[in-house]
Amino acid sequence: GQNIDQPTEMTATEGAIVQINCTYQTSGFNGLFWYQQHAGEAPTFLSYNVLDGLEEKGRFSSFLSRSKGYSYLLLKELQMKDSASYLCAVRDNYGQNFVFGPGTRLSVLP
Amino acid sequence: EADIYQTPRYLVIGTGKKITLECSQTMGHDKMYWYQQDPGMELHLIHYSYGVNSTEKGDLSSESTVSRIRTEHFPLTLESARPSHTSQYLCASSETGGLNYGYTFGSGTRLTVV
Numbered sequence: 001g002q003n004i005d006q007p008t009e010m011t012a013t014e015g016a017i018v019q020i021n022c023t024y025q026t027s028g029f030n031g032l033f034w035y036q037q038h039a040g041e042a043p044t045f046l047s048y049n050v051l052d053g054l055e056e057k058g059r060f061s062s063f064l065s066r067s068k069g070y071s072y073l074l075l076k077e078l079q080m081k082d083s084a085s086y087l088c089a090v091r092d093n094y095g096q097n098f099v100f101g102p103g104t105r106l107s108v109l110p
Numbered sequence: 111e112a113d114i115y116q117t118p119r120y121l122v123i124g125t126g127k128k129i130t131l132e133c134s135q136t137m138g139h140d141k142m143y144w145y146q147q148d149p150g151m152e153l154h155l156i157h158y159s160y161g162v163n164s165t166e167k168g169d170l171s172s173e174s175t176v177s178r179i180r181t182e183h184f185p186l187t188l189e190s191a192r193p194s195h196t197s198q199y200l201c202a203s204s205e206t207g208g209l210n211y212g213y214t215f216g217s218g219t220r221l222t223v224v
């Protein structure tokens with residue numbers, strides 16, 4: 001079966017650091033992706049991990065441990081515009097389709 | 111800049127009407143997808159295509175149908191809309207072999223059936 005878990009909601013303060021966790025159990029694995037989705041808008045691609053370790057991209061970093069079925073998205077120097085849902089998605093073995101997690105709704109407070 | 115387009119952006123229609131949601135992409139991507147997403151809820155795959163004349167049903171049962179006659183075009187049709195079809199419909203595409211890239215999503219169509 002396919003199962004991806006994320007916290008439903010998180011709150012953080014402007015300028016702070018927040019870590020959004022994702023655990024997955026999927027029948028295959030060919031990469032883990034993070035997307036950002038503002039309310040009423042389409043998801044946009046943030047990051048991609050296929051090997052274990054940390055990928056850094058400006059204020060955003062993503063970590064993967066394949067043996068633990070675990071990833072996190074780290075957001076630094078939070079800004080108000082970072083208030084959005086963050087979706088964790090796993091691509092299947094054949095690189096064809098994605099399984100999306102339920103998303104974590106992040107609220108950044110002043 | 112290449113992109114993926116969905117029309118209409120918003121649609122309110124009466125029960126029993128036939129509607130087609132349009133999706134076009136200019137990136138030459140072989141793979142295209144339709145997702146359904148209720149507000150604040152997760153994405154559910156309803157249809158996908160790996161190329162011209164290829165269409166498959168996704169994980170979520172849907173009364174809609176799709177076609178892929180041209181690479182760039184992947185319309186979704188509801189023969190008889192019902193209030194239960196009220197949702198946001200997101201179209202996405204991805205390139206074959208581009209394993210380090212995810213989907214590119216369209217802006218979505220927010221459908222309300224009254």
